[in-house]
């Protein structure tokens with residue numbers, strides 16, 4: 001390893017960072033993380049903090065999960081790679097499919113298609129949705145519906161169903177046939193409705209309206225996150241996803257639950273769809289499936305969709321889609337160990353308990369600090385604080401304010417994430433009570449630094 005002077009000097013010089021302005025990264029170089037253990041990360045200067053970001057919503061079991069590390073290294077020794085394209089498979093991907101079958105059976109999802117990450121899972125689900133209707137002879141169903149504020153990755157398909165213009169405008173034109181429904185976001189919405197249940201009904205009416213306008217027989221699928229993550233942890237009322245399920249089922253539209261964040265326990269339940277009592281037609285997973293240690297994902301598919309493909313005629317039902325790394329044996333070994341450990345530790349229970357403590361804590365912070373316009377969470381370990389210039393106008397807080405809060409909180413012991421004017425938290429699900437206090441104290445320091 002090069003020494004720290006070299007690394008600091010070359011930080012962001014010849015490397016562009018995702019979701020960042022390359023010039024800004026050169027002017028304000030990112031924190032260089034060099035080590036991590038448990039729920040903590042350590043930077044190049046030896047400063048150690050609780051990682052309230054959990055990597056990127058993915059390191060659910062923390063940074064020292066020995067079973068996952070061992071599974072990766074022993075798989076590398078035994079079979080580092082083999083293809084799963086037609087004609088070959090590997091032992092681990094078969095074993096993993098059985099584990100995934102059992103894990104997702106309560107969601108009605110029984111078949112897996114492997115991918116290399118969340119965006120690939122979304123792309124796969126969208127493509128399979130179109131193909132499903134073609135196999136059935138519904139050639140005209142090619143459109144996709146999704147929620148404003150939703151996030152589904154940055155491939156062209158995912159970006160086209162994304163609901164945040166920052167991830168869309170620079171890359172337009174996107175895929176034709178993608179339409180967006182208002183999000184159940186009580187703090188800001190076109191209906192000026194602050195009651196979550198009434199807002200859910202209004203958004204559902206908009207969904208019905210859009211379907212009628214587009215024509216039922218033109219729509220392939222609706223994709224949504226059970227709790228919207230990157231869009232600012234938007235927690236819908238508990239009638240919302242059930243309502244979407246009823247409407248989509250009535251119109252023969254497939255429902256894709258994007259579980260890239262919510263899968264494997266983050267909401268306090270094993271999946272987001274299960275959290276709301278809904279069975280989707282497909283679910284996209286990635287991130288925590290390997291605890292973030294290996295890029296891997298899986299699309300889970302329900303019986304009725306599976307049967308359409310499995311009994312479909314060859315010319316229509318052959319899957320002309322896949323990645324070199326679909327079913328990577330090392331990823332599959334990591335996923336097997338990770339899901340075993342996830343179940344053994346019952347991390348969803350700790351997510352619910354620690355999530356409730358953090359939720360209480362951020363509500364108390366809101367009472368003390370005017371810069372916090374809205375707090376969202378209360379369902380496991382995904383939380384957001386929306387920062388504003390003042391509560392009356394709700395004008396989003398500027399970059400100088402949000403970044404100052406983040407920097408102070410970091411110095412005081414917690415890594416939190418800033419996205420627009422939202423401060424986001426998605427810590428490892430193995431977070432301790434002591435970690436929760438460290439995070440809350442660090443946030444207190446951060447917010448006090450900008451109090452007027």
Ligand SMILES: Cc1ncc(COP(=O)(O)O)c(C=O)c1O
Nearest residue numbers: 117118119151152153258260261
């Ligand atoms: C809900 C959701 N879907 C899809 C993605 C894209 O995943 P990836 O970044 O692995 O492509 C993300 C990433 O954060 C996500 O949060």
